[in-house]
Amino acid sequence: MDNVIEIKNLTKEFKVLNRHEGIKGSIRDLFSRDYKTVYAVKDVSLNIKQGEIVGYLGPNGAGKSTTIKMMTGVLKPSSGSILVNGRIPYRERTKNSQEIGVVFGQRSQLWWSLPLIESFKLLKEIYGIDSKHYDEMMEFYGTLVDLEPILHKPVRQMSLGQRTLSDILASFLHNPRICFLDEPTIGLDVAMKSNIRTLIHAINEKMNTTVILTTHDMGDVDALCRRIVIIDKGQMLYDNDIDHLRKFFGAYRTLKVRLKGDISENVKEIGAVLSDRDVTVSSDDEWISVLVNEDKCRVLDVLSIIQKDHKVKDMQLQEISTEDVIKKIYTEGV
Amino acid sequence: MIKKYTTLLKAGVMEMLHFRLSVLVLVAGNMLYLAVIYFLWKAIFDSAGTESVNGMTFESTLIYLVLATALFNFMEMYIVWDMGRTIQSGKIVLDLIKPMDYKNYMFWAFSGNVAAQFFTTFLPTFIVVALVTKGAIPLGTNLIAFAVSVILGIVINFNVDFIVGTICLYTESIWGINIMKQVIVLLFSGATIPLAFFPEGLRRVVDLLPFRAIYDAPLTILLSINGITDDVLYTIAIQIVWVIILEILSRGFWKISLRQITVNGG
Amino acid sequence: MNNKGLAFYIKIYGRILAQDLKSKMSYRADFIISMLGMIFTDAAGFITFWIMFRNFSSIQEWEYYEMLFLYGFSLIAITPVQCLLDNNWSLRINVREGDFIKYCFRPINLFFYYESEVFDVKGLGQLGVGVFTLVYAWIKLGLGCNVMMVLKVIVFLISASLFMMAMQNAAAATCFWIENSFYVLDLAFKLKDYAKYPVTIFGPVFRFVFTFVFPIAFIAYYPSLVILRPDNVPLLTWLAPPLGILFFYLSYRFWMLGAMKYNGTGS
Numbered sequence: 001m002d003n004v005i006e007i008k009n010l011t012k013e014f015k016v017l018n019r020h021e022g023i024k025g026s027i028r029d030l031f032s033r034d035y036k037t038v039y040a041v042k043d044v045s046l047n048i049k050q051g052e053i054v055g056y057l058g059p060n061g062a063g064k065s066t067t068i069k070m071m072t073g074v075l076k077p078s079s080g081s082i083l084v085n086g087r088i089p090y091r092e093r094t095k096n097s098q099e100i101g102v103v104f105g106q107r108s109q110l111w112w113s114l115p116l117i118e119s120f121k122l123l124k125e126i127y128g129i130d131s132k133h134y135d136e137m138m139e140f141y142g143t144l145v146d147l148e149p150i151l152h153k154p155v156r157q158m159s160l161g162q163r164t165l166s167d168i169l170a171s172f173l174h175n176p177r178i179c180f181l182d183e184p185t186i187g188l189d190v191a192m193k194s195n196i197r198t199l200i201h202a203i204n205e206k207m208n209t210t211v212i213l214t215t216h217d218m219g220d221v222d223a224l225c226r227r228i229v230i231i232d233k234g235q236m237l238y239d240n241d242i243d244h245l246r247k248f249f250g251a252y253r254t255l256k257v258r259l260k261g262d263i264s265e266n267v268k269e270i271g272a273v274l275s276d277r278d279v280t281v282s283s284d285d286e287w288i289s290v291l292v293n294e295d296k297c298r299v300l301d302v303l304s305i306i307q308k309d310h311k312v313k314d315m316q317l318q319e320i321s322t323e324d325v326i327k328k329i330y331t332e333g334v
Numbered sequence: 335m336i337k338k339y340t341t342l343l344k345a346g347v348m349e350m351l352h353f354r355l356s357v358l359v360l361v362a363g364n365m366l367y368l369a370v371i372y373f374l375w376k377a378i379f380d381s382a383g384t385e386s387v388n389g390m391t392f393e394s395t396l397i398y399l400v401l402a403t404a405l406f407n408f409m410e411m412y413i414v415w416d417m418g419r420t421i422q423s424g425k426i427v428l429d430l431i432k433p434m435d436y437k438n439y440m441f442w443a444f445s446g447n448v449a450a451q452f453f454t455t456f457l458p459t460f461i462v463v464a465l466v467t468k469g470a471i472p473l474g475t476n477l478i479a480f481a482v483s484v485i486l487g488i489v490i491n492f493n494v495d496f497i498v499g500t501i502c503l504y505t506e507s508i509w510g511i512n513i514m515k516q517v518i519v520l521l522f523s524g525a526t527i528p529l530a531f532f533p534e535g536l537r538r539v540v541d542l543l544p545f546r547a548i549y550d551a552p553l554t555i556l557l558s559i560n561g562i563t564d565d566v567l568y569t570i571a572i573q574i575v576w577v578i579i580l581e582i583l584s585r586g587f588w589k590i591s592l593r594q595i596t597v598n599g600g
Numbered sequence: 601m602n603n604k605g606l607a608f609y610i611k612i613y614g615r616i617l618a619q620d621l622k623s624k625m626s627y628r629a630d631f632i633i634s635m636l637g638m639i640f641t642d643a644a645g646f647i648t649f650w651i652m653f654r655n656f657s658s659i660q661e662w663e664y665y666e667m668l669f670l671y672g673f674s675l676i677a678i679t680p681v682q683c684l685l686d687n688n689w690s691l692r693i694n695v696r697e698g699d700f701i702k703y704c705f706r707p708i709n710l711f712f713y714y715e716s717e718v719f720d721v722k723g724l725g726q727l728g729v730g731v732f733t734l735v736y737a738w739i740k741l742g743l744g745c746n747v748m749m750v751l752k753v754i755v756f757l758i759s760a761s762l763f764m765m766a767m768q769n770a771a772a773a774t775c776f777w778i779e780n781s782f783y784v785l786d787l788a789f790k791l792k793d794y795a796k797y798p799v800t801i802f803g804p805v806f807r808f809v810f811t812f813v814f815p816i817a818f819i820a821y822y823p824s825l826v827i828l829r830p831d832n833v834p835l836l837t838w839l840a841p842p843l844g845i846l847f848f849y850l851s852y853r854f855w856m857l858g859a860m861k862y863n864g865t866g867s
Binding site: 359360362363366367369370373374376377378380381382387388504505506507509510511512513514517518520521526527531532533536 | 627630631633634635636637638640641644647651652655657659660722783784786787791794802806
């Protein structure tokens with residue numbers, strides 16, 4: 001298999017003016033040459049093969065979007081090399097755009113006032129999609145989602161879920177080699193999230209499109225990605241199979257409960273009854289959190305143990321977040 | 335009392351300075367506008383060959399137009415825009431459930447702005463014009479009458495805006511509604527061309543409209559040499575009549591429109 | 601424009617326009633009100649001249665119908681900026697909210713793609729008033745009519761519109777560098793109101809400013825001389841078409857430069 005993306009020692013730095021406070025400071029800033037260099041991306045190397053779905057993770061400001069901007073050709077690297085479909089994206093932005101698709105979870109790229117079908121037809125013109133391929137794609141989409149309720153609806157009248165769905169369909173329409181999906185499930189309800197994941201998976205399977213997925217939702221990663229790349233402060237922390245990470249982490253989830261009675265006493269008691277279960281108990285003002293490794297014991301068991309002696313007023317179940325993963329990588333290494 | 339206003343003034347200036355560039359551009363824009371007005375009317379009066387036309391000299395025309403512009407910048411509250419946006423975004427509901435009459439709420443919310451704009455736009459212009467023209471603006475009891483007339487003008491302007499803003503309950507084109515209002519108000523209030531130049535027939539129409547009570551009334555009072563005369567009192571009386579009429583009209587229209595909209599479930 | 605031809609872009613624009621108009625027609629009341637607003641604004645300019653010339657017979661050597669000619673000419677010349685580049689007004693907000701990035705991923709010219717999103721129909725109202733005024737003044741002046749004159753008017757109208765588009769483009773693009781650029785754009789837009797006066801009424805400083813700094817004299821005055829003062833056409837008039845193209849091209853480069861710079865710093 002060929003690499004569709006080859007990145008070697010990619011670095012992007014910005015010069016930021018050291019600002020001074022007050023009126024005197026702002027006057028000084030006008031003439032100041034006091035710059036400091038900030039690395040948005042530093043020495044990142046990465047190869048991605050055709051057909052892969054790669055989870056590209058990291059906290060806000062980690063350098064994810066800067067990398068994606070360089071891959072899509074809207075931003076020029078400071079140093080290092082980058083090849084997308086064998087091209088240097090920055091030099092050939094429009095040609096590169098022809099073979100990629102981009103979706104931003106909350107910024108629709110469709111024509112706001114037009115019905116979806118008209119947006120599709122315009123994209124057909126813009127990308128020069130031939131009619132045969134277009135019809136095939138529409139038919140294929142028809143088997144994946146119920147197009148009827150959205151096809152003739154102006155984008156402005158759609159729900160967030162419908163809009164995201166439409167954006168994803170639109171981004172795959174011209175059969176791009178690579179699709180960049182930036183937080184495609186943000187703000188969606190559980191059912192819609194699952195729809196979107198199934199959709200991405202099906203298109204990837206059929207068209208063999210490479211998908212670069214940035215997300216904060218580990219659910220997306222679990223459902224779609226075989227491989228994940230983690231970046232923080234511009235530097236790569238992790239690039240490997242997701243199974244590898246799972247092995248290391250185990251399947252952690254956090255059970256949060258609110259109990260009747262005094263919270264600090266409750267924490268002590270629960271800590272005691274669960275002491276042989278390999279869990280970590282902590283608490284904030286109202287909630288008691290129990291970090292559970294599902295490979296070793298089931299969340300339901302933990303809950304039933306707690307319920308034996310305490311009245312549970314409220315409970316939540318949380319997946320481990322990207323932030324938690326990164327925190328753990330920092331403190332413990334991989 | 336004074337301190338309160340100086341603090342307000344200071345805060346306003348600080349805020350403006352924060353956008354130094356926008357101040358610069360705004361000042362440049364106003365200078366350019368003044369220059370255009372100056373050259374245009376100079377050319378017009380030069381070509382006319384007479385000192386005064388319809389009782390207006392070059393100087394009085396210029397003073398009138400400059401002050402009218404300053405008055406416009408000071409009194410403009412952009413109520414129509416604001417109402418239009420809150421109506422369209424649905425935020426109007428939040429304003430309606432406040433334990434306060436909506437119209438009063440709007441008026442007091444915006445009057446702070448107007449007070450600030452008085453110091454930033456009208457007062458500096460007025461001082462400059464008074465100094466440059468050396469005594470063309472009489473500084474006597476007419477100032478008191480002017481103050482009263484300006485306040486009435488503000489209330490009339492607000493009422494006109496409120497009526498037009500109410501129309502936004504029926505349409506989404508705030509731009510269209512607002513621009514039509516602005517064009518009519520600016521033209522028929524004498525802010526574009528002094529009313530003295532209007533032909534007789536048109537002036538009779540203008541006299542029947544409320545717009546001249548917004549800018550022309552206070553300006554005429556400000557520029558009247560003989561202090562508080564019967565004419566001045568008459569002008570203020572007309573303004574008061576307009577305040578009453580528009581107050582009734584705007585409240586009625588708002589009430590009816592609101593009922594209609596809630597029935598339609600808009 | 602890149603490797604795709606002009607025909608491609610015209611076709612795309614046509615399709616977007618057709619769809620856009622269709623969807624706008626479903627909000628007919630709004631459409632009519634906007635159109636009326638535009639016509640009101642432009643008609644007010646007409647009325648202003650009418651009132652003015654009830655009191656004065658001429659401004660310098662310019663008489664009523666000649667002033668109307670200039671006014672009509674300027675209205676037509678600013679129609680393209682109104683219709684085609686209206687999305688420049690949203691540029692500032694798109695940049696501030698970070699939405700601008702979404703325009704950068706299409707395999708077509710960025711500037712074209714961005715501006716093609718909005719066609720401002722109410723500009724056609726302006727065109728209507730402009731054409732009416734120009735024709736009315738033309739007839740009243742008894743200028744006569746031949747193919748050459750019409751051709752000249754069309755060429756000079758296009759070049760005049762390029763100046764206005766260039767100014768608005770450059771002003772809008774300042775938002776890539778400065779906050780609160782609304783005032784700059786607003787100023788550039790208001791300048792068009794001064795284009796209807798013959799530049800000779802201004803003093804030497806402002807004549808220079810309006811010719812070379814904010815080139816509004818090219819929007820109506822210089823090009824109109826071809827028809828109104830055919831015996832005495834200054835060099836600048838003949839330079840208007842190439843200068844217009846140059847100004848527009850520079851403003852386009854400036855706009856693109858800003859767009860690229862923005863992508864480097866925007867989140």
